[in-house]
Amino acid sequence: MKHFTQFEHRSIADRLIDKALAYKKNPRIDLSKGLGKRVGCIFLNPSLRTRASTQIAAMNLGMEAIVMNMDKEGWALEMQNGAVMNKGTVEHIKDAAAVLGTYFDVLAVRAFPSLTNKKEDIEDFIFSQFIKYAGIPVVSLESAIRHPLQSLADMITIQEHMIAGKNPKVVLTWAPHIKAIPHAVANSFAEWAIGCGHELTITHPEGYELDRKFTxxxxxxxxxxxxxxxxxxxxxxxxxxxxxYGKIHSTDSSWMLTENHFKNAPNAKVMHCLPVRRNVELSDEILDGDRSIVQKQAENRIYAAQAVLSDILEE
Amino acid sequence: MKHFTQFEHRSIADRLIDKALAYKKNPRIDLSKGLGKRVGCIFLNPSLRTRASTQIAAMNLGMEAIVMNMDKEGWALEMQNGAVMNKGTVEHIKDAAAVLGTYFDVLAVRAFPSLTNKKEDIEDFIFSQFIKYAGIPVVSLESAIRHPLQSLADMITIQEHMIAGKNPKVVLTWAPHIKAIPHAVANSFAEWAIGCGHELTITHPEGYELDRKFTxxxxxxxxxxxxxxxxxxxxxxxxxxxxxYGKIHSTDSSWMLTENHFKNAPNAKVMHCLPVRRNVELSDEILDGDRSIVQKQAENRIYAAQAVLSDILEE
Amino acid sequence: MKHFTQFEHRSIADRLIDKALAYKKNPRIDLSKGLGKRVGCIFLNPSLRTRASTQIAAMNLGMEAIVMNMDKEGWALEMQNGAVMNKGTVEHIKDAAAVLGTYFDVLAVRAFPSLTNKKEDIEDFIFSQFIKYAGIPVVSLESAIRHPLQSLADMITIQEHMIAGKNPKVVLTWAPHIKAIPHAVANSFAEWAIGCGHELTITHPEGYELDRKFTxxxxxxxxxxxxxxxxxxxxxxxxxxxxxYGKIHSTDSSWMLTENHFKNAPNAKVMHCLPVRRNVELSDEILDGDRSIVQKQAENRIYAAQAVLSDILEE
Structure with missing residues (x-):
């Protein structure tokens, strides 16, 4: 069964990028491909771009998308095998995922990390339970450790903006924030950028080393x-x-990019997955200026999801 | 006007079961039947299976389904006739139901009991207000005292698993839980099992007698x-x-079924409407073993709803 | 670019009213007009009628509608230009609106006033940010100061119920309420009723003067x-x-209309945008009697929205 959870192989990534760019030119060319097929979008955490872009991608393929915001709708899932469920959880993931597996053709799931239980997070425990019990293809809408649809959209965006014939220098830089933020976007970006053959430099303050698995x-x-x-x-x-794990070591605002930071990289484009904390992670001058391609990334989320769903429909 | 709120007659139940099984074989055979028709799904209480299965059933008939989670969206309805609405309620059921009646062709409503006001609950007060004021066919997605779409799915599931020519012995057994739970599923199951001609035995600890009306x-x-x-x-x-009314008298865990309980019923299938509290209501060994047909029941919720909506469209 | 935010001109209003009445007779006549077009419905505040009627209007035109209840889904937007976002807001309106602008063909937005910051409210600050940054046509689903889809539905309803050849006397009367309520519906009704050439009388207790701009x-x-x-x-x-600004000066219940108030207006029809606080704003006898056309107004919300969306699709 074909899941979409991470970078697999450069040939697959290249194919998905090509497919996405074709859909971007002609979004409804495969409108009959998903007819009568349903994708269930399960959000255990909030979402704006991911939800809308996945729904649109499904619609562009003629699929029906049903969204369930389980975080807001009070449906606490039990994740532990063998649990005696005499507390707050109302349904075991085993049962919920299996039902969803009979209701849909594809399941798309968002499940953030706890940032407190490192072992469970790095095993991608919650997300992997859905894969284990759903019995149908599962697409990651961001798991504890990866955000592959974002990274695919990022690769598409780099492809669109790189100079032909030149292998671009890609930099992933840490930026300050006021909250403890998951590693998923950074992990996945590194995994995909390296996998797609880009020359990647990662920079961050001491103490912010990412899981070596991804870098x-x-x-x-x-x-x-x-x-x-x-x-x-x-x-x-x-x-x-x-x-x-999960701690904030630095909020050093000198890491926030301003125009000053680009003296030796005059043509650099700036990327961010959004939502962005303005003037904390990135300055207004960058976000409102010509370097920013963050809106392109967001737009490409539609075509990334469409390429992935299309691929799964071909199984 | 044709509502779907309870067991009416064995001939109707048999027809709905046949129809549902036909849809299960060919879900989209009536895709043009509901074209241009809309079902409004009003949830005064949370839902996973009911919401998704009703939406899917509607889509399978070409209908449009719009879901309104009124419990979560802060739209407190006034239910008392003549109320001076100078407190927390923002709209009278009279007005809300009548508007919904002009917006939709069918209204599907979930309204749980209070478990504190017995008189109102047994009159199915809230649900009956929707019927009174909507002016269009109303389908119960579980009311204070009945859950007929669940029971229809249950009858379909029994039909699929019974041995031809043998009238099955059907048992409804009380199980422990940590919360005060409504009677709707138990009432409806009894009503439908008896109505469909099954031999029904109900077992529960002293003090858990159901409303005689249903048994x-x-x-x-x-x-x-x-x-x-x-x-x-x-x-x-x-x-x-x-x-x-609404009290918890026993949490005697010996009532939770384990394999030991089936020594004298080696071929018994186990059913539950889900969500189930594992190792409180039912043991893992049962739910994960061959006796369990709970996933089949959940899947049949789609075709139960589809049969009922299809019937209403024929009016 | 064509937005729909307020009364523009009598000729436009007349055209929209005619179009809406044509759609009311034949809701699906333009089912292919919006094919492949998407409207994003952004709710910063709760909604029942507006949400359902806008979705239905879109469906009637073959458009896809995606609803985002941003109030309930914890996506606090930053509205201040240049803000250092180190507090509760997670995304700047600039970025969110621009992304939504790439995802949809039309954006429909509900943004209530604070009733505490008069300057921002009368500038319609939040709503105008969406217009500024979305880059696509924006439809008001009620802003801080106007509710034009409601008013268009009201004009349609008057049109349907007025006596041919007689210029009707239209009265807007203040009514008591227990909460501080926005001015949007009253402002817009005045703006549209006057703009459409009706003779309008506004009555309210001293201290409840509306913004002169609208009256x-x-x-x-x-x-x-x-x-x-x-x-x-x-x-x-x-x-x-x-x-x-935003204060409650009177709760004088003599302002609540009863049959007694109509001795000198025996044929008057009574209108309200709903939801209505029964026996606070309006008596049961009026709402349940023959004068009330409040349900007609609610029904016409569908066709008002359909006419407006249809107009935007013609751009």
């Missing part, structure tokens, strides 16, 4: 200035500490 | 062991006391 | 009895004080 092949430095030198694409993202 | 024709005993003897189908469900 | 051309009096004399249509609505 093999990247240059890693705590010197942001050096990292930004000659950059073509700069991906800005906060994440909390991974080693000292 | 006429059933054997009732507080000896669970005796009840389970030679059972073909065992429906497991908690409910709170009816006489001492 | 130019109306007769204004604090003598409700005199105002009601020979009325053909009486629009009942509460609003809080405008000068002493």
């Amino acid at each position: 093999q092949g990247a240059i890693i430095t705590s010197d942001q200035k050096e990292a930004l030198q000659n950059a073509d694409f700069v991906y800005v993202k906060n994440w909390s500490a991974f080693n000292d | 006429q024709g059933a054997i009732i005993t507080s000896d669970q062991k005796e009840a389970l003897q030679n059972a073909d189908f065992v429906y497991v469900k908690n409910w709170s006391a009816f006489n001492d | 130019q051309g109306a007769i204004i009096t604090s003598d409700q009895k005199e105002a009601l004399q020979n009325a053909d249509f009486v629009y009942v609505k509460n609003w809080s004080a405008f000068n002493d």
Whole structure:
């Protein structure tokens, strides 16, 4: 069974990027492909872009999308095997996922990490329960450790903006934030950028090392200035500490990018997955200026999801 | 006007079961039947299966379904006739139901009991207000005292699993729970099982007698062991006391079914409407074993709803 | 770009009314007009009629509607330009509106006033941010100061019930309420009724003067009895004080209309936008009697929205 949970292979990524760009030119070309097929979109956490872009992607393929915001609708799921359910949870993931598996052709699931239970988070415990029990293809709408639809949209956006024939220098830079933020976007971006053959530099303050599983092949430095030198694409993202799990070590505002940071990278484009905390993660001048391609990334979320759903329908 | 609120007649039930089984084989055979028709799904209480299965049933008939979660969306309805609305309620059921009646072709409504006001609950007061004022066909998505779409799905599931030519022994057994639970599922199951001609035995601890209105024709005993003897189908469900209204009298865990309980009913299938509190209402070994047909019941919710909506469209 | 935010010109209003009445006769006549077009419905505040009627209007035109209840889904938007977003807001309106602008063909937005910041409210600050940043046509589903889809539905309803050849006397009367209520419905009704050439009388207790911007051309009096004399249509609505902004000055229950109030206006029809507080704003005898056309207004919300969306699709 074909799930979509992570980067698998460059050939697959390239195919999905091509497919997405074709859909972007002609969104409804496959309007009959998903006729009579249903995708259930399960949100255990809030969403704006992901929900809307997934629904639109499904509609563009003629599929029906049903959204369930389980976080807001008081349907607390039990995740522990063998639990005696005499407390707050009302239904076991085993039973809920299996029912959803009989109701839909594809399940799309958002399940954030706790940021307190490192073991469960790095096993992607909650998300993997859906895969285990649903019995149908599952698409990640962001799990505890990955956000592959975002990363696919990011790769599409880089593809659209890179100079032909030049292997771009891609930089992932940590940015300050006031809250403890998951690692999923940063992990996935590293996984996909490296997998797609981009030259990736990751820069962050000491103590913000990401899980090595995702960063093999990247240059890693705590010197942001050096990292930004000659950059073509700069991906800005906060994440909390991974080693000292879920903690905030630094809120050093000098890490927030301003025009000053781009003296040695005059043509660099700036990326962010949104939502962005303005003037905390990124300055207004960057977001409102010509470097920013954050809106392009958001738009490409539609076509990333459409390519992935289309692929699954071909199974 | 044709509402769907309860068991009416065996011939109607048989027709709906046949129709549902036909739709299960070919879900989209009537895709043009509901074209241009709309069902409004009003939830005064949370829902997972009911909401999704009703939406899917509507889509399978080409209908448009619009869901309104009025419990979560802060739209407190006034139910008392003549009320001076100078407190928390923002709209009278009279006005809200009448508007919904002009917006939709069918209204589907979920309205749980208070479990504190017995008189209003047994009159199915809130649900009946929707019928009174909507002016269009109303389908129960579970009212204070009945859950007929669940029961129809249950009858379909029994039909699929019974041995041809043998009148099955059907048992409804009370199970422990940590909360005060409505009587709707138990009432309706009794009403439909008896109405469909099944031999029904109901077993529960002393003090958990159901409203006699629903159980006429059933054997009732507080000896669970005796009840389970030679059972073909065992429906497991908690409910709170009816006489001492809404109270929890027992949480005796020996009532929770385990494999040990089936020594004298080796071929019995186990049913539950879900969500189920694992290892409180039912043991993991039952739910994860071959006796369990709870997922089949859940799946049949789609076709039960589809048969009922289809019937209403024929009016 | 064509937005729909207020009364523009009598010729436009007349065209929309005619179009709406044509759709009412034949709701699906333009089912292919909106094919492949999407409207995003953004609710920063709760809604029943507006949400359902807008979705239905879109469906009647073959459009896809996606609803986002941002009030309930914890997506607090930052509205201040240049804000350092180190507090509760998670996304700037600039970014959110721009993304929504790439996802949809039309944006429909509900944004109530604060009733505490008069300057921002009368500038319609939040709503105008969506217009500023979305880059696509925006439809008001009620802003801080106007509710034009309601008013268009009201004009349609008057059109349907007026006596041919007679210019009706239209009265807008303040009514008591227990909460501080926005001015949007009253403002818009005045704006549209005057703009459509109706003779409008506004009556309210001293201290409840509306913003003069909306009431130019109306007769204004604090003598409700005199105002009601020979009325053909009486629009009942509460609003809080405008000068002493957002305050409740009177809850004088003698302003609540009963049959007694209609001695000198025997044929008057009574209107209200709903939801209505029964026996606070309006008596049961009026709402349940023959004068009430409040359900007609609610029904016409569908066709008002359909006419407006249809107009935008013609751009």
